[in-house]
Amino acid sequence: MLTADYNKYARKEKMIKFLFLWPTLIILFFLIAYPFIMLIYYSFFNFSFLRPVNTRAVGFKNYTSILTDTYTWERFIFTFKYVVLAVSIQFLLGVFIAYFLQREFSGREAIFTIVLMPMMLCPIVVGLFWKYMFNTEWGVINYFVHNILGFNQVEWLGTEKNSLWATIIADTWMWTPFMILLSSAAFSSVPKYLYEAASIDRASGWFKFMNITLPLSAPILILALIFRLMDSMKQFDLVYTLTGGGPGDATQTISFTLYKTAFQYFYTGEGSAWAFILLIIIIGLSSILIKLLNYLSERNK
Amino acid sequence: MTGRKSIAKRIVFIIILAVILIYTLFPLYWLFLASIKTRIDLFTIPPKFFFKPTFNHYKRLFIYTTLETGEEQQTRFLFWLTNSVIEAGIGTTLAVVFGTMAGYINSRMEYTGKKDFMFFVLSTRMLPPVAIIVPLYIVFARFRLADTRFGMILLYTLIGLGLATWIMKGFFDGIPTEVEEAAFVNGYTRFQAFIKILVPMVKGGIAATAGFCFIFAWNEFTFASIIATRYAMTLPPRIVAFMGTSGFEWGIVAASGYILIIPILVLFILIRKYILMGMTFGVLGRK
């Protein structure tokens, strides 16, 4: 009797696994994997969807021409600078603000919603609007910097260094709420009795944070970091509307270069090669973080 | 002495809170002002904080005044808004549902290729939309999904699935397996345990996931602008298409920014308590 029950149980388990996993798998396969396979295929050709004449197979030439181009390395370096700076600032700020909002105080829920608002805006609107605010002449930011604080007018979008920081500022403003939200959810899911137990032992706030909150929320925090990192590498809407890749080609992230190659130039073959290279980079970075995530999850169990 | 320390703490607390609020709110406030300023007021030097407001920009989102006769007609704004609601709403729902299911399985069970599956799911979020949009569009066109609501819903489900699966797995991982074991002992099937016990426990995670997926789908620009043309068009690509005789309509961009944010704000107000509330289920506790 036990064996029969067990078989029934095993079959049900299997059916549930099947039912639960397959919708996800099917949708993802058709809508992502299949076009991506097409992409890889095209990356070996000198092909353009728009100008289909002159197509010929070129083997790895697309890849080598990208990797040996000096501009490519400039783009990589810029993208890394931007991603590392932006995501670190967002991570630190986000965790700090989330922790800050953990306490109970009147109006907490309203404040929490307000703090999340920048993330809710459309990235296109955010990019355009920050462009307006960063305008050298009419921008309100320069108004504060120049008229009120007395510094020189900053050409925010006119020089390389400034436009890097302008992009970081706009990106941070917009995406820190993502970290805040996930961190809050993570902090909220730490069982309260652990804090109570620590209070009984006269533990300080800092101690509680370092030894209870942080370790238990670490998996979700790392997950948030992974997502933020990936989204940042893919970042397009903001750069597109804020700087247009300028000045010159200073703020062209890899994602933006991909857009230019695949869309403005419609060099499908080369664009596909770029996409694949970008994917490899992101996979590499995420793998490292995922390993960390798995290690922390296991440890928590 | 304790009194002084806690007053000092309170002051620091309030200062930090004020800084956070100003940093977050000032651009939002400025954006709101921009949506009610006339074009001339938008560009004065120094920037105007006090001016005569106009609601013309909001009006122009909904009402179009013909050039020749000056009569007023409705724009298609409500149509695009409806599309956005349907496409992002259903897409998010499907993404959260499927993602929760897949996240649960991956948290609790083993099967061959589990690591690969999870990685594959994550990898779908790694590629910038611009990379696959043309092949994707070709696939859509072949299946006659281009410019259809169903196609867009599918797309938004896709965008949310990767996020939902991983986040929910993370939350399920945070629940000890003893919870289900206790449920089994009490006669629940695995499915019942899932629905009745585990899902309520991860309400915070579901709320956060739903919030993110909806935001990403609602604000999505690249795919919507290419895959949808008329019948399935959502709002974000339309915002930048407002151009007046003097050029770019900043007031309208600001106004539409605010209109766009309303549904998301409503959603977040509804789910905020799920995110903020702590886990009170501590019956089994941890060893």
Add this chain to the structure above:
Amino acid sequence: MKKTKWLVVLLAFLFAASFALAGGTKEEGAAKKPGKEVTLTVVWHGGVCADMLLEIAKDWTAMTGVKVEGALVGYGPAWHDKIASEFAAKGSGFDLACWDSQSIGEFAGGGHCVLLNPYIEKSDKLKMSDWSPEMLARYGEYPDASGKIYALPINADAEGMHYRKDLFEDPKEKSGFKAKYGYELDIPQTWSQLRDIAKWFTRPPEMYGLGMMGGREYDYLTSVTNCLVWVFGGELWNPKTNEIKGYIDSPASIDGVKFYIDLMQYCPPGVETWGWDEVNTAFQTGKIAMAHNWFYFFGAMDDPEQNPYADATGFAILPGEVGRDGLFRREFSMGGQGIGISKYSKHVQEAWDFIEWYEMKEQQKRYGAVCQTGRQDVLDDPAWLNANDYNRLFRVAFKYTNDYWHLPEYAILLDILQEETHNAITGKKSPEKAMADCADRQEKVLEKAGYKIKRTPHVDVPDTVCPNPCGKPKIIPIHVD
């Protein structure tokens, strides 16, 4: 087991709901009805001209029952991308599309639009001579000088100038200017005069002499620097030999770029990020005395509701310049769009019928009230010419226009030119190096696309060897009343 069934039911319900709300595909709706209602979709960038087209199209709907709907997109690269993606996927998402004149090479060259010659020849409503040969050539002909037309002019545009008449006519300004520079303060006929006037009116921080586009995006910067390159006798390339080296980096072309850099000091700071939006705003807020702008925006400059200085605004044709070979040239960029029919449209005949009707004189006259038409008889019509202060100028201006390369690789060449010129004006590279790099990269693009480049000896002033050189031995002023 009951619960599992519940789940299946729930999933099925969700799918059904999404189908129901999704409303099926549009093809189902259209194809199932016999004697179906045809809807034509037009893609253009949002704006007054598109609004006008759709309004006028309502009369067509009233006449024939064919609906004309717009799928308007934002101005800028997104507009080009939308059309390009649809063509690339061979989709029938739109039937008609309006694209920048320069994109004709890309779209016609890729075989995505319908050849219009047979339709025009058979037509009893339109003839080729309705437009001037340059109009047709610029907006719809590909390849150059082949006579094959793939698009008809839908909106004609050129660059021009507007200025503060009140400042120019102010006696104190006039006498001060004459005392300093030795000639009357008037509409400049050469760029050197324009520079003098700009210098005169530059009184930071309240006012600057000139506003012009300089942004990296799209074609903002180069639409202005091209004017300067051309008037100094430079050229972008030689269409007959496909050479770019020795043309865009010739001494004459570099003279033009350097002149732009010189002019920047008389513009408000930040001009290297400006598009036409900023130029408009600067003029409307009284910050600049002169503006280098598109005729498209002259209507807004003339409108008191948009421009507080509307009554004080005068319009003019851009100046020319004497190059290092002593010859005078007056040239500037053209703009505007042509409308073409997508080859993958399911309603090619209906699309043509609509365009045929729309390009007739009556409709174009109505359109001419807000935008510039390409039809010659409307452009010559006294009613249109006298409708405002600048229409007359446009008719004259179009004769002096020059354009970018009409090649399928236009978008790529443009981006390279924009990038390198922007590097030059922001000081990242010297003008000589920037233009040399530009020529190098552009030639690589042409070679990659399979063009053969024939090397010819280089000259300092390429305009003298290009087809249709335009240097004149003396300065020819233009006064249009």
